Amino acid sequence: MGAGIRGFLCLALLLLGLSTMAGAGAAPLPLDERAEPLDPRPHIEVLRDPERRLSLDDLLTDPPPFASAAPRPDLNFGYSHDAFWLRLEVRSTAKRDGEWRLEFTYPSLDRVDLYMPGVEGLVHQQSGDTLPYRSRSIGHREAVFAVPLKAGEQRTLYVRVVSEGSLTLDARLWRADAFQRHSEAGYATLACYFGMLLALAAYNLLLFLSLREPTFILYVGFVCAFGIGTLSLNGLGGQYLWPDAVGWSNRALPFGLTLASAVSVLFARAFLGTARHAPRWHLVLTIAAALELAITVATLLLPVQLALKCMSITGLTSTLLLLGCGVGCVISRVPGARIFVLAWGMLLLGAVLLALRNFDLLPTTFLTTNAMQIGSALEMLLLSFGLAARFNELKRQKEQAQVQALAAQQQVVWALREQERILERRVTERTEALADANERLRALALKDPLTGLANRAALKQQLDLALRRAQRRQEPLALMLIDLDGFKPINDRYGHEVGDTILREVAERLRFCARETDLPARLGGDEFVLVCESVKNRQDARILAQRVLETLNRPSEAVPGQLCVGASIGVSIAQGDDIGGGALTRAADLAMYRAKASGSNRICLADETESPLDDHPR
Template identity: 55%
Template structure:
């Protein structure tokens, strides 16, 4: 009995295999067990094109012979086509326990996918797709996913009816429940990282815009928002998390958002590259491109979805190519940031071209072509952030340079104002210490300078000579020719005082026709008399003013300082000597006596 049972167990698999080989269409049946790996639909499914979308399930089952193995095509990407596509899979379990498998189509933009799971218990129907509300999907997932349950030894036939106005991409996998969970988690993790990078970059550049108020940062954030919506729609995450109940809108969200992203990318390029400043003619081309992109956005809202998707692909490709050419032109003109911009858009262009070619079924559908836009855009976003960061640093350096220039300008202005103020103060001091008519020192300056000269004389034990000069005959000139002419005579007298006195001597005007000269470093009274004589001779020389010849004389009183002298006493003694000179006949010099003889006493005279 035991031997018979062993024989039965040994022969059962062979009988199943023989039965499998003898069944009709047995070559298309996929055997599944506990250790089976994931099955690619390209290797296991057959397809049938229903151009008019008119076949029912019964008609399709009756037309089994019309199905074609999928591996006779390059892949299961049919591009933009009319009608629907049917896929058929024959499955059989050779496991000894219940099997739970998942059938996933890894393209979220399929409008509606219906699964007809046919077995001995009848037909199990379920549906999914981006036009199906999330709550009504067979399994809650961003992709169309269906549950396949197989009893031990059970054979089932799966019919998938795919209907989509977009690109008909039916690549997918049949995998065990455990493998699907791991595969799904990895996919969600990758998209979470991608979206996290977009959010971080968007917030970073938004903060930069709020801080700097520069339009390129805002345009970049708007571009990222539109592009993020397109990516969320493309990957099915938008329909799962953002608009789970807006099924009809979900079908149109991808072309609208991606075309809007193309428009905003052109706007961003104009502001970032500064084409209005650097390339005015090329900027007009970009303006036309922006206008055309705006019209394309409107078209994606109004056209049928399939035409809208085709418009999206064409617009994205054209805009990306034009911006890449623009960046190369800007590199030639040495526009700041153009190199990083060109590299960023080259990466995005590669992704856009790969996705567009896949959508038109011109290249195989695989991981790279399916996620080319995300890969290229992720790298592009990072590079553009680097470019904006470089722009921020350049802006910071410009602000610092401008601040330094402002500080230097302010410092220069402060210096100029200080110098002007100092000059004004000096001018005021000069006006306070200078006679406005003759330019000589006035009475205040005379007292200050004489006081300092006396102090220097005490330190050096050298006398200071003070000459008090009163003009002779000036009153008659003033009365005859007028005060204006008299002022010219006084100015001429002042000029002669400067001419005949030494450079170190200080001439001053007391007022009227009285002048004073402070003379230091005269060894003796004889030297003072000699200097006064030279001055008297110079003053006695005729003056030619306004075609008139006039002549004035002078009475000069000299006082030599001694220790007991101060400013007042010294001038008083010189004044007394001057009056003595006038009393002796004018136009002469008189030397005052020393203070021991009493101030104001007459001294020696010199005619």
């Protein structure tokens, strides 16, 4: 047992000595109890691993040369497939044991591993947006690690980072309690930002639903697409919306921001009215929108790093294009162009700062890191203001049109009054004649001109009303579809004048058979309909149909002699249930055809399984 303990202590001391030797290249970073964050960059050493093969054992056993990060303005390495190792030696100068937080300020890092060798063993922590959220050592939107130190303790931290996105490795060290307060403030700020986006999207969605103006729904689409991208960029999407979708976590940023670029081009076309005010720009924007939509789809298929580069180039190009279009529209005095240029100028500034920082051409600061959010917030507020101005302009134009219409109406009234003084009696007579004519026209529009019965349009209106009454009263309603038998030979033999006389006789006989609540109508040709309300049951409907059939079978007076016209009657019944007039008519029509197929001059009720009853034998 004693030999084992001694061996363990020797191994621990060896590891501690190796870590101390490895960290001898830079002065340790002193950690005290102050709440302000510390910038560890002057104390960090960097090692590039192009092959991604180095492990912690390689660094401890045969440490390669690290380069000091002190001369660099920041730790942004742009887009790279290399792995990067950071080495940082820290020493606690606090009077008591404490815990610090190492925070990497750029949330879109794929994988970050922290190793802390020491006498108690190796401590390994992990984070990054390609890890499921629950697998991160500390649950946070950024890569955050715990660094516990005893009073006066000195440790060497090794950090390995790989990422398909921009390798922005700037970090800060905080006291744990100070970081907690800082983190809460950061989350509150982002909550306000995304709350603003949500409010703008909801407000303009309501305007779209009210006005049906395409510009508003395009604005909503732009805000939503941009929100997806920035949720990924800030790490909130991976924390709250897709904590386990690690593949989508890397794709959401290029997809969302590239889609936002495409929708913004469509929005610009609608907002500036380029089809009318700037046809050439309209063609250019149409081509650009098609290309950007294709690139949006490609971001889901391309390697992530290439997709991110396409995103940066597309966003910058789109913003420059829209800014140029806006300036052209300002020169052409297009309404709303000035505020459009101002809005896209804000976004352009943010996009340029972010793109230059991503390509390691600008240092990483609060402004360059959050340039897109700041610029987009200003841009969306200005565009929303522009849409509000557009809404007010539409409202003003509508009110102006109403005023002009009212003025025209008043002019007409004045003219009418002038005419009334001279031709008052004539106007009154003509007005009364016109009213009578309109009344006759309305009556004729709902009547069959030959028989005077209700026509097809009137039947549809009255049948729908009758069905609702029957449903409300829970009473059956019967519909009889009557087709004359042998009418065409009679019409061909005696001529159309005799045929018309027979049709009028049939109409009169239907009126005679109909009760006060029934509606006789002519569908056209030799087809008639009788709608019967308040029938008691199927037998009652059959009796009514039998009465109609017997009445129609009486000899006609259209020509001398015993000329009889029979009929095939199909009856459908609505039992107070929710059935449409079309379905009821189709059921009666099928029943009528069954009656004809069974020998004509018969009655057939819909849904009867037995053969049609020959209620009037021939």
